[in-house]
Amino acid sequence: MGRIFKFDKDVDTDQIIASQYLLFPTIDEMKSHTFESLDSDFASAVKPGDFVVADDNFGCGSSREQAPSVLKALGVKAVIAKSFARIFYRNAINIGLPVIVCKELHDEVNAGDECELSLEDGIITVNGKTYTCTKLPAKMQAILNQGGLIASLNGEKEESESTAVPADEAKHGMTIAEKIIARAAGLSQVKAGDIATVTLDRLMSNDGTTHLTIGMYEKLKNPHIADKDKLVWIVDHNIPSDSPKTAASQKKMRDFAKANDIKFYEGEGVCHQVMMENHVVPGELIFGADSHTCAYGALGAFGTGVGCTDYLYAMVTGTSWVMVPGTLRFNLKGKLNDGVYARDLILSIIGKIGANGANYKAMEFAGEGLHSLSMADRISICNLCVEAGAKTALMEVDDVAMDYLKEHGREPKACFTSDDDAVFEQVYDIDLSTIQPIVAKPHFVDNVVPAKESLGVKIDEAFLGSCNNGRIEDLRVGAAIIKGKKVAPKVRFLVVPASRSVYLQAMKEGLLDIFMDAGAIVMNPNCSVCWGSCQGVIGEGETLISTGTRNFKGRAGHKDSFVYLASAATVTASAIKGEIATADMV
Structure with missing residues (x-):
């Protein structure tokens, strides 16, 4: 028997263990900070054998294995939720922490209730009532039984699951x-x-x-x-x-x-x-x-x-x-209008399908509209698909992709397209001309609204950079908007090229001079503000508008700060105005 610690939906990995603790040398040094932004007493109150019970999409966010590891180190017997984000779920299984799907439990129990779990039988008992939970696939149960995936590297046999297709099985199209x-x-x-x-x-x-x-x-x-x-x-x-x-x-x-x-x-x-x-x-x-x-x-x-x-x-x-994931297909048609960017597109999609709308799925992009998108656009789109829970994102290889490879001196290993009779779990048709500038409001990436609905929100900091929006194309957009203007008083505007090559190209084009002349702070290529642990960390009550990847509670600093996500254009315009603004306003 163990006590229940109860949490709501969309608990993310930043809330389980914040970024500023991830580079501590050991899990033991990190574990006292578990759930610090949600329940500051959790780490001292939880005892070995206790349970974490949560609503939907527990563990969304990053791949940091520190998240399940600190829970296991504190003695949590199992995490029981309506659903889990894919990477957290897999990480937990791999380290030997049971993660159990039970749709009913969260809504019928209270924090502090005593809970009993029979993992083998798939039965949970609380207050004399039994609940049936989803049993793990045999592969995952075997990993748990042996104490985690690493046990197999230390001498325990692990069975291979791959099998050839039986000769009498009908062939089918593939994604x-x-x-x-x-x-x-x-x-x-x-x-x-x-x-x-x-x-x-x-x-x-x-x-x-x-x-x-x-x-x-x-x-x-x-x-x-x-x-x-x-x-x-x-x-x-x-x-x-x-x-x-x-x-x-x-x-x-x-x-x-x-x-x-x-x-x-x-x-x-x-x-x-x-x-x-x-x-x-x-x-x-x-x-x-x-x-x-x-x-x-x-x-x-x-x-x-x-x-x-x-x-x-x-x-x-x-x-x-x-x-093997199922695939969601996104057929793109038309072109994005001037002043609308790929980041607006992917934020719109995430808002449409939700933060776990592609959980354990592949998001595949195709259609004639794809050909109008640059490589920078495509990277931005695929990069953020994990914020809808996706296992991966994929695009058909066309002339744009092949030209990029040629420029970088590489050849493809294989170029695949989905078969005509491939099975998609859902198909979305998206007219790119209907997309408009978007802002994702705190504290979830799928909390999206048209940018015009967030106008006037005062900001303390703006960030242009990250693996999502720190390429030369993004810096060109920002520089074109801020040229001859100034960053608003008392606003910090951090500009961080995504790589040394982007930095050098921006310097060659004079973009860094434009940002510096405007009062921006140009940083070395790194994760910077997006990671929330080294540069531009924001304080209590402060507001950041960012081209980073996430806006979770505490993601960019203090747990009581606020992060809005937007395109390079909207972020730059906001830095100039000192409040959320679109490019046509400056």
Whole structure:
């Protein structure tokens, strides 16, 4: 028996463990800060054997494995929710923390009630009443039974789930996602819901979690790397380091990369921009220890965010297990109007389908409207799909994508399109000409409204940057608006190019001079304000308008601050006005 600690819907990973604690050396040092912004007494009150019970979409947000890890370290027996965000769910299973889906429990129990769980039987008992919960698939139950995924690396056998298609099974059309997984699994075909053992093409990790991966690696009975040439490590979240603890974590990463001849970047920019500029090619299956790895779909690659346990397993074995996602198809037609941007489009889509509207799904984009979008547009769209819960995002490879590859000296591994008879779980037809400037209001990315409905909200800070909107095209938009004008008094405007190459190009074009002349603060390429732990952190009661990826409670600093998301144009206009404004107002 254990007590229930009860939480509402859309509890995100920033609320479970905030960014400023992620680079602490150990989980034990982090755990006292669990749920700090929601329940400051949780860490001291919870006892081994207690339960977390939540509403829908628990664990949405980043791929930080620290989120389930701090709960397990505090002794939480299980997390029971109406539904879970995909990456949190998978991370919890991989570390041996039971995550149980029960649709009824949250609405019928109170905080402090005593709870009993029979995981094997799928039964929960509270106040004498029994509830049936969803049983885990055999693969996931096996991982839990062995104490987590790493146990299999220390000598326990793990069964492969991939099977060839029976000869008498009818062939069916496949989506892009299914084709990439089938290729990686060595199978002729797969379908949504299958579990396949795949060989990874590439593995990316950054300084947000790599120190924990190394710590686990060093505890293995037989530590080894399957293929060092597939690994790419990037220091981007806190650079330059902001504290001795950060410096120690980054030194651990730097030393390990050097000792094992791992491709290593430091000071080159945000991980996803660096990957797109230097590594990603169509047809690849890529694990990234960061939730926005889905950005790689802009080049027709299956990129998906994972935690450090998943990453370690793939690093050691070269393989992993993947549940084939169903696919949501977005047919784009027409063109975006002047003054409307790809970021407005993807925020509109997230607002339409909801923060978990694509949970464990692939979001596929196609149609003649796709051809009107630049590579910067496409990266921006795919990058944010995880904010709708997506496992990955994918776009058909066309001349725009091929030209980008050629410019960067790379060739595709495979270019896939969905078959005419492929099965989509839902199809959305979107006329790009109907999209308008959008603002996502605090504290959820799907809390979107037309920008005109947020006009006049006073701001303290504006941020133009991130893996979503820090490319040269975004800086050009901002510079064109602010040229000859000034940042509003008492407003901080941080401009952060997404990579060194973007920074150099912006300098060559004179864009940085324009921003500096206007009173903006130009920073080195890094995650910066978006990550909320090193630069431009906002204080209690302050308001930020941002081109970053998330606006969760406490995401950019104090738990009682406010973050609005918008396009580069709206952010820049707001910096000039000192309040939320659109470009036509300055």
